[in-house]
Amino acid sequence: MRLLSFAILVLFATAPLSAGELSRTYLNSPLAAQHHLPFSSGVLVGNTLYIAGTTGVDPDTRGPVSATQEARLVMNRIEHVVRQAHMTMDDVVSIQVFCTNLANYDAFNNVYKTYFHGHFPARAFIGAANLLFGARYEVMGIAIRR
Amino acid sequence: MRLLSFAILVLFATAPLSAGELSRTYLNSPLAAQHHLPFSSGVLVGNTLYIAGTTGVDPDTRGPVSATQEARLVMNRIEHVVRQAHMTMDDVVSIQVFCTNLANYDAFNNVYKTYFHGHFPARAFIGAANLLFGARYEVMGIAIRR
Amino acid sequence: MRLLSFAILVLFATAPLSAGELSRTYLNSPLAAQHHLPFSSGVLVGNTLYIAGTTGVDPDTRGPVSATQEARLVMNRIEHVVRQAHMTMDDVVSIQVFCTNLANYDAFNNVYKTYFHGHFPARAFIGAANLLFGARYEVMGIAIRR
Numbered sequence: 001m002r003l004l005s006f007a008i009l010v011l012f013a014t015a016p017l018s019a020g021e022l023s024r025t026y027l028n029s030p031l032a033a034q035h036h037l038p039f040s041s042g043v044l045v046g047n048t049l050y051i052a053g054t055t056g057v058d059p060d061t062r063g064p065v066s067a068t069q070e071a072r073l074v075m076n077r078i079e080h081v082v083r084q085a086h087m088t089m090d091d092v093v094s095i096q097v098f099c100t101n102l103a104n105y106d107a108f109n110n111v112y113k114t115y116f117h118g119h120f121p122a123r124a125f126i127g128a129a130n131l132l133f134g135a136r137y138e139v140m141g142i143a144i145r146r
Numbered sequence: 147m148r149l150l151s152f153a154i155l156v157l158f159a160t161a162p163l164s165a166g167e168l169s170r171t172y173l174n175s176p177l178a179a180q181h182h183l184p185f186s187s188g189v190l191v192g193n194t195l196y197i198a199g200t201t202g203v204d205p206d207t208r209g210p211v212s213a214t215q216e217a218r219l220v221m222n223r224i225e226h227v228v229r230q231a232h233m234t235m236d237d238v239v240s241i242q243v244f245c246t247n248l249a250n251y252d253a254f255n256n257v258y259k260t261y262f263h264g265h266f267p268a269r270a271f272i273g274a275a276n277l278l279f280g281a282r283y284e285v286m287g288i289a290i291r292r
Numbered sequence: 293m294r295l296l297s298f299a300i301l302v303l304f305a306t307a308p309l310s311a312g313e314l315s316r317t318y319l320n321s322p323l324a325a326q327h328h329l330p331f332s333s334g335v336l337v338g339n340t341l342y343i344a345g346t347t348g349v350d351p352d353t354r355g356p357v358s359a360t361q362e363a364r365l366v367m368n369r370i371e372h373v374v375r376q377a378h379m380t381m382d383d384v385v386s387i388q389v390f391c392t393n394l395a396n397y398d399a400f401n402n403v404y405k406t407y408f409h410g411h412f413p414a415r416a417f418i419g420a421a422n423l424l425f426g427a428r429y430e431v432m433g434i435a436i437r438r
Contacts, residue, residue: 021292024239026265038259039269043239045290050240053270093316093335094342096432098272102422113330119318123331124345124432126390127422130248130273140242140270144337146313167438170385172411184405185415189385191436196386199416244418276394276419286388286416 022046027084042081047145049085053098054078055135062133067104071111074137079115087145092121095141098128104136168192173230188227193291195231199244200224201281208279213250217257220283225261233291238267241287244274250282314338319376334373339437341377345390346370347427354425359396362428363403370431371407379437384413387433390420396428 027042043050056065056073065073079089099108105125113120121141131138173188189196202211202219211219225235245254251271259266267287277284319334335342348357348365357365371381391400397417405412413433423430 022290024290024292038255038262039241039266041268043265043268045239050268050288052268053242053272093337095331096270096345098270100273100421102424105424109330116330119335120331122333122335122342122344122432124388124390124430125424126345126430127392127420127424128273129246129275129421132248132251132271132273138270138272140268142342144314144316146316168436170436170438184401184408185387185412187414189411189414191385196414196434198414199388199418242416244416246419274419275392275421278394278397278417278419284416284418286414 025085027081042085044085049082049087049091049143049145051078051081051092051141051143053138053140054081055131055133055138057133057135067101067107067136068111070136071104071108074135074139075111075115078139078141082143085143085145087143089115090117090119091145092116092141092143095121095123095139097123097125098131098138099125100128100131100136102127108137171231173227188231190231195228195233195237195289195291197224197227197238197287197289199284199286200227201277201279201284203279203281213247213253213282214257216282217250217254220281220285221257221261224285224287228289231289231291233289235261236263236265237291238262238287238289241267241269241285243269243271244277244284245271246274246277246282248273254283317377319373334377336377341374341379341383341435341437343370343373343384343433343435345430345432346373347423347425347430349425349427359393359399359428360403363396363400366427366429366431367403367407370433374435377435377437379435381407382409382411383437384408384433384435387413387415387431389415389417390423390430391417392420392423392428394419400429 022045025044026040027044029041032041039052041052054074054077056070082089082092097108128138168191171190172186173190175187178187185198187198200220200223202216228235228238243254274284314337317336318332319336321333324333331344333344346366346369348362374381374384389400420430
């Protein structure tokens with residue numbers, strides 16, 4: 001339930017644009033707002049979406065899930081931000097995965113692959129020393145609307 | 147004094163543009179030039195600024211400062227690059243923070259928040275194994291002029 | 293020989309564009325395709341190239357090379373992706389280097405410098421906990437065609 005509410009995003013539109021200016025929309029989750037976390041889940045500028053670093057862990061419960069379940073949670077959240085920007089995962093062009101245990105590489109990939117159809121984004125996969133909330137993965141990226 | 151000189155940026159404009167080409171400007175600090183460091187502090191292409199990974203440590207003195215002071219130094223330098231590109235911090239759309247000790251998360255955030263008004267950039271916060279010059283934080287990002 | 297084949301890229305063009313839409317091209321290596329790796333080596337959208345995280349290690353042989361040789365291999369691969377997108381290294385605007393041992397900073401830089409003429413990209417240099425295939429470096433970046 002908490003996880004669900006975390007995934008519900010609210011769009012804040014910015015002020016009206018002057019001629020030639022790119023639109024700018026901030027995507028935020030109620031949970032992030034509630035915790036006064038100093039970041040947006042995504043920032044959409046024109047057709048380019050900058051997706052925040054996202055984990056598959058609930059910051060309150062931090063309940064244990066498997067490496068596979070956590071991969072699914074983090075990718076679901078990424079997909080949610082992408083959809084709120086009226087895009088699909090196939091619009092994602094670049095991804096960075098930070099991972100605290102490279103032994104989870106295959107578990108992550110097996111989940112990750114299912115989110116794309118046809119071509120994959122460019123991607124980096126980096127071994128992090130640690131991540132907030134004991135997360136196994138933190139994923140960020142860039143999507144560009146077709 | 148060294149820290150001050152480090153923060154003074156020089157703009158190098160590129161050659162005249164052909165029609166339709168985006169302008170490209172390299173931002174560099176005299177200290178980086180003096181040490182022949184192989185990076186620019188920022189690269190501005192059209193209205194998009196790519197900000198280099200920036201620390202709050204002086205590469206010469208490496209003098210000890212608190213986690214809070216170091217956060218302020220690194221954010222001051224980020225802001226300086228942003229201003230040299232004739233933008234404000236509210237033009238920043240994406241930030242990555244690499245941090246050698248996640249226990250400094252709150253200390254960093256308390257400083258970080260004060261640099262923005264209204265909405266925050268998308269952000270990732272990653273536990274790094276270590277950083278150059280014994281830095282606690284390395285911050286990089288992207289800004290887009292409104 | 294494997295390393296060579298790894299560096300040979302194949303371009304897959306996307307479907308014809310509707311008016312005003314940016315072109316999108318996925319760059320892939322035969323080795324990545326053979327191993328069903330879930331990423332593209334690069335994604336070119338209009339004039340902007342998103343370069344995947346790239347190592348200087350062959351995923352099969354993982355044969356030992358020096359820190360200097362590995363730096364050259366990874367930068368050769370980055371350059372190859374850039375050239376396949378019909379750009380040069382001087383079009384690169386942003387680079388991230390993840391490095392498992394900061395003692396290799398100078399070895400990396402001495403090689404890295406030789407790939408650029410005039411100005412350098414903005415760059416971050418981050419100490420990673422570890423990298424896939426035991427790599428010393430993983431390099432990713434963004435290039436924008438002039």
